[in-house]
Amino acid sequence: MSRRWLRAAGAYSEATERARQILETFHIGRLEGELPLNLSEGDRKVLDIAMAYALDSRFLLLDEPTSGVATGDKFKIMDTIMGAIDRSRMATMIVEHDMDIVSDYSDRVLVLREGTIMADGRPQEVMEDREVRATLFGIEE
Template identity: 60%
Template structure:
């Protein structure tokens, strides 16, 4: 479970996040919505440890991780992907995922036995590729995948870290419209199997309403609205902020 308690983030005199509080329980998928400049990416960076809050606390499974480094947070169970895909492009698709699996098993610092010789890690990586329908690309370099498959691989890599809390920044951006729901089905299915608490930044309201239990609307650094997708869509302030219209 992730808890964000009264978090404030200021850059010089500019207040980007102003007293935000929310929590995400195990097996819960929450969407973070908001217009450009609302502070979504700052919020994600605060949770992943790339930024330190000016005040407030962040707790993971009850443990205060506010001052933990990004590395410590990863080891405690936080994983994230990025809006723009970040792969190890010259490594094979299998090695992209296996590197994450080996990292999760604290086996990356080993020097002499070839990575392929770590049978359990390799099998686990292949199983993850199977879940994300990427098995057939195992031996191809990451750079040779289509944009949509790169995005899926990006998400598969975060899954390989077996996180307790997952931050997904637009997991379907770049994916062909016809494949978006298939990709989300795969992600949600995998989340469900591990019971991972998940925060998704997503602009596609169809995806939000189909896959997220709760929605947080961030505007000018504060939570403007929160509730189920339907409740938020019925909220005139959220409508105006997100779509520029109100009934």
């Protein structure tokens, strides 16, 4: 009898343990065994990002991570996501149109208009830029 399958079974238990650790890292361990289609939109978003995180990449691109999520839940979800990512020191880029999320969770902001960078800097600096305010918020000064 070959012992090859024993190693495979051991690898399965290691993968299962790693998956559990990631679920806990993202505060969704309680959802182990649940089908994704039974999850709330917010929990599905966190699960999607946790699955990408599990690939152990050095870079993670988040495209509107809180779209479709209730306003009251978006900061909790971002706290969970960014806490896990910060601990791993994984480089992250967030594509986001929600300026509250942008200003609260970004170290650097790029504002694009028609494919051209119109502003680049710290969130506060960028949000105070006259051209940015006129373009994003319709505020003329």
